[in-house]
Amino acid sequence: MGHLISMVELGKLITKHHPSYSIIVLTLIPSFNTGTIAAYVRHVSATSPTITFHHLPDIPLDPLSFPTIEAIVFELIRCSNPNVDRALQTISSSSNITAFVIDMFCTSAISVADNLNLPVYYFFTSGACFLAQLLYMPTLDKTTTKSLKDMNTLIHSPGLPLIPSSDIVVPLLDRTSTDYSDFLEICKQLPKSIGIIINTFDSLEPKAIKAINDGVCVPDRPTPPIYCVGPLVASGGDGSHECLSWLDLQPSGSVVYLCFGSGGAFSSEQLKEIAKGLEMSGFRFLWVVRSPPSTKKEDRFLPPPEPDLDVLLPEGFLERTKDRGFVVKKWAPQVDVLRHKSVGGFVTHCGWNSILEAVCAGVPMVAWPLYAEQKFNKVVLRDDMKLALAMDESEGGMVTAIEVEKRVRQLMEGDEGKVVREVVTTRKKEAEMALSDGGSSRAALSKLLGKFIIKHHPSYSITVL
């Protein structure tokens, strides 16, 4: 969802500034996906007339025969090449495709675009720091025969703070896995594109952006131009969710919001520790709770069941905290929540969209990473961007109630929280400036669209995969 939402926001940004363009998004929604993607696509189709979706045929595969979600994604995309080819030919028959913009996972579609002589741009839906890390990965790969998970060292890459080797990104940790070779291939292909569009802005990640622009992340070939056009953040909802009415009644900046992305879920033991920590802290909270992940592989693609709060949370917790806490089951309107004046802190799983949404709302964070590149994001948020405190896990990966209490307290009233709050307030203003007339992101967008126009087509359309 995070990838699709920001891709659609990129499309909206382009058509807002250049209404003569139209955007076609190629999507593949596999039959086993029971999530919210189809509903989101229907919503965008109904509300954004300049964006249309071209659905690729489903690929028949058994998701349970793959070891990881990444392996399924790579296989689906690889097998879709003939369908992508057909889609692009169909679109070309009625309009000129000015640019073919691909998500980083869609690297295998580059060969299709090459055959059709289409210029390929990546849209990178995480930050410039993570892009710098990926661009440097092939160099890192050559310096060692060990897997990152076994290195137990700090990795020094251009433009980045020191990153613990086991925090880089899950598919790159074990070099004997097929996910590793698939992901390394992405790293090798990124610099071969015509340009990389990034959902970030110059003053959020200046060192990483400079390292990429200076070409030091890819020592053995030229790095394509990057276009930092962000922050692209989805607009809020209709404001009708009951948690927003509850927030209306709370004092300004008093509520800590806890939410762990579209996929974050904890064991019932961990949920109880969070509840205890919140209760001990005494702070007001808004907490999105999901059912614990199922231990059965076949449940992986089913929507999580409605959480039974009476079973999952400590006995009497809801009653004892009813005057200062609000628990939302499964999903909160996050953009609206973060922008609400009552919210003063955010405990986040460090998904890139969540980070940008917090920056745009000027809300400081506590980083509690769970999957994908979130551990990497935690390190850069804390050590480079100075926008977050970090939650420490104890042995076995649990975060204790005492740790939850300590970090919430530091964030909401401690000197540590004050420092990150000041930085995020500055970044918020800079984000607004970057997107306004004469701002760095607006300039990057103009430069990008200038590149599109160079093709001198009589009519333009932009295809996004």
Ligand code: UDP
């Ligand atoms: N989100 C939301 N409500 C929730 C959980 C998530 O609106 O209860 C949205 C959030 O605002 C963000 C996206 O889902 O736009 C999650 O993207 P992110 O990159 O942060 O994490 P991912 O889900 O991809 O791990």
